[in-house]
Amino acid sequence: DGGITQSPKYLFRKEGQNVTLSCEQNLNHDAMYWYRQDPGQGLRLIYYSQIVNDFQKGDIAEGYSVSREKKESFPLTVTSAQKNPTAFYLCASSIPAGVGTEAFFGQGTRLTVV
Amino acid sequence: GNSVTQMEGPVTLSEEAFLTINCTYTATGYPSLFWYVQYPGEGLQLLLKATKADDKGSNKGFEATYRKETTSFHLEKGSVQVSDSAVYFCALLPSGGSYIPTFGRGTSLIVHP
Numbered sequence: 001d002g003g004i005t006q007s008p009k010y011l012f013r014k015e016g017q018n019v020t021l022s023c024e025q026n027l028n029h030d031a032m033y034w035y036r037q038d039p040g041q042g043l044r045l046i047y048y049s050q051i052v053n054d055f056q057k058g059d060i061a062e063g064y065s066v067s068r069e070k071k072e073s074f075p076l077t078v079t080s081a082q083k084n085p086t087a088f089y090l091c092a093s094s095i096p097a098g099v100g101t102e103a104f105f106g107q108g109t110r111l112t113v114v
Numbered sequence: 115g116n117s118v119t120q121m122e123g124p125v126t127l128s129e130e131a132f133l134t135i136n137c138t139y140t141a142t143g144y145p146s147l148f149w150y151v152q153y154p155g156e157g158l159q160l161l162l163k164a165t166k167a168d169d170k171g172s173n174k175g176f177e178a179t180y181r182k183e184t185t186s187f188h189l190e191k192g193s194v195q196v197s198d199s200a201v202y203f204c205a206l207l208p209s210g211g212s213y214i215p216t217f218g219r220g221t222s223l224i225v226h227p
Contacts, residue, residue: 004157033214042203042219043158050212058214090157094215100146100165101207103215105157 002027006091006106012114013078013085021076021109023091030095032074033103036060037088046089049074078111086113116141120204120218127194127225135189135221137178137204145206147171147180147187152201152220161189161202199225 004025013019025032031050035043045058049068063082068074074093078085088110092103121136139145146165150158162171167182176191187204204218 006157031213035217040219043217045214048214056212092158092215100163101213102148102160102163103158103205105150105159107157108155110155 004091004093004104004106006089006109008109009107011109011111013111014114016080018077018079019111021078021089021091021111023074023076023106025072025074025091025093025104025106027093027104028071029093029104030071031093032068033092033094034058034064034066034074034076035090035092037090037108043090046076085111087111116145116206116208116216118204118206118216118218120202120221123201123220123222125221125223127223129196129225129227130193131225133189133191133194133198133223135202135204135223137187137189137218139185139187139204139206141185141206141208141216143209144182145208147178148205148207148215149176149178149187149189150203150205150217152203154200158203194223194225196225196227199223 007022033048034046047066049055065077091106094103117140148163149161151161152158162173164171164180170179201220203220
């Protein structure tokens with residue numbers, strides 16, 4: 001079955017550590033996105049990529065980094081510069097453009113700083 | 115810029131009650147409009163969508179009509195079930211530019227037996 005796989009489901013990070021969240025899709029989608037979800041704030045865009053080897057900052061990119069070396073993979077690194085990283089992180093993908101194009105989401109990774 | 119405004123929750127209803135969750139948007143041109151649903155601890159799933167004015171999206175008893183004149187896309191269901199308890203997100207996809215989806219803050223629905 002086609003879909004998006006995020007791993008791990010739960011992740012714990014110590015202060016000052018970098019951690020990498022995995023996102024893999026087999027939908028053959030060109031566009032991929034990372035969102036952060038906090039209670040009462042909805043989804044905020046961190047980074048997006050519309051083609052391999054290219055990505056753009058979203059609304060809250062500070063303290064995060066990404067890479068897009070393969071079409072099916074879009075890993076997100078939460079660096080030590082991100083001061084409040086505890087949140088639920090969602091990866092999504094879509095075909096790049098077109099009327100009515102919906103986004104497909106992974107199951108999310110819950111990151112907690114300990 | 116583009117934005118989506120949803121009514122704040124939680125919305126608490128008894129089973130078989132009528133549901134309305136309001137959504138209004140700001141965007142240039144003719145965006146596509148979506149409702150997504152999120153169950154606890156999971157990602158978002160597409161519930162329904164509409165791509166042009168006066169279109170009605172429907173799925174699993176839920177409906178929403180694209181109203182260009184009021185820039186609205188309110189979600190309705192005639193008779194909710196306990197299993198409908200979830201968080202509902204309204205979203206838009208611009209008709210041009212970067213084609214980045216924009217989401218509302220989400221509305222939590224709690225349905226009691």
